[in-house]
Amino acid sequence: MSCILCGGRLTPRLSKAGRDAKNYNIAECLNCGVWQIAPMPSEAELNALYQSDYFKVRSDRGYADYASDKIYRSVVSTLEKNLRDLNFFSWEKSLNGPKHLLEVGCAAGHAVAYFAARGWQALGIDIAHEMIEAGKSAGRPLLEADFLQHDFAGQKFSLITHWATLEHLPQAEMFLQRMAKLLADGGRIYLSTCNTGYFARRYGISWRYLNVPEHVFYFNHRSLQCLAKKCGLKVVRAFSYGSGFTTRENAPWWYNFKKHIADRLARYFLTGDMIVVEFVVE
Numbered sequence: 154m155s156c157i158l159c160g161g162r163l164t165p166r167l168s169k170a171g172r173d174a175k176n177y178n179i180a181e182c183l184n185c186g187v188w189q190i191a192p193m194p195s196e197a198e199l200n201a202l203y204q205s206d207y208f209k210v211r212s213d214r215g216y217a218d219y220a221s222d223k224i225y226r227s228v229v230s231t232l233e234k235n236l237r238d239l240n241f242f243s244w245e246k247s248l249n250g251p252k253h254l255l256e257v258g259c260a261a262g263h264a265v266a267y268f269a270a271r272g273w274q275a276l277g278i279d280i281a282h283e284m285i286e287a288g289k290s291a292g293r294p295l296l297e298a299d300f301l302q303h304d305f306a307g308q309k310f311s312l313i314t315h316w317a318t319l320e321h322l323p324q325a326e327m328f329l330q331r332m333a334k335l336l337a338d339g340g341r342i343y344l345s346t347c348n349t350g351y352f353a354r355r356y357g358i359s360w361r362y363l364n365v366p367e368h369v370f371y372f373n374h375r376s377l378q379c380l381a382k383k384c385g386l387k388v389v390r391a392f393s394y395g396s397g398f399t400t401r402e403n404a405p406w407w408y409n410f411k412k413h414i415a416d417r418l419a420r421y422f423l424t425g426d427m428i429v430v431e432f433v434v435e
């Protein structure tokens with residue numbers, strides 16, 4: 154079997170039972186370094202899974218809560234940290250004229266609301282019906298549609314964001330290609346995804362993001378660069394976070410000290426659990 158992103162040779166890496174009790178094999182591409190479920194579940198299989206009661210129970214639980222202020226504040230807190238590290242705020246100041254944002258995979262649209270409040274003409278798109286409905290009822294500019302099929306009528310965007318979604322998509326390459334085509338001149342794509350850094354390798358099947366079959370791809374800096382190139386994009390900025398030390402209230406000084414060091418190492422050596430990248434047209 155070969156890598157569905159780059160055609161490189163795959164080598165078996167792990168095997169894990171999914172939440173649907175089926176066993177999934179995860180292989181690593183010897184060329185680009187991405188991990189992927191192999192064979193990749195078909196779109197029909199994944200759709201059936203997401204519609205099954207088992208998956209619905211878990212996701213339904215969050216809907217009522219998802220539009221709450223508490224979740225909004227938590228989403229915005231992470232978003233602002235990422236935006237600061239992406240040097241977004243000084244770039245935003247340099248933009249003239251109307252600023253258009255598209256969030257692909259927006260769920261209930263918390264981040265879309267954040268940008269709209271900053272004066273952006275923001276739009277979120279997602280296929281998750283209940284999430285979109287929850288967001289719309291809060292007055293957010295959201296669209297329930299398939300990003301690959303939707304007709305944007307020639308509109309271009311200065312910023313396209315895609316937070317923690319790419320790992321779910323067997324059509325990851327088509328998504329990134331379409332985003333590249335929708336970018337205005339000088340536009341940027343911001344994307345986050347889980348990262349096969351130190352912890353993925355250390356914990357193997359117990360790694361917290363090894364969720365099969367929902368996560369079909371597991372990227373790192375190299376595989377994202379490789380994918381970007383195929384889509385006519387390049388990575389201009391990348392950092393990683395998630396060092397294994399969570400923020401604890403009233404933690405002793407030595408815990409915070411260790412956390413500080415570990416966070417720094419994860420960030421600069423791209424070894425954390427999550428990676429954030431900025432793409433521009435090559």
Ligand SMILES: [Zn+2]
Pocket residue numbers: 156157158159160161182183184185186187
């Ligand atoms: Zn590959």
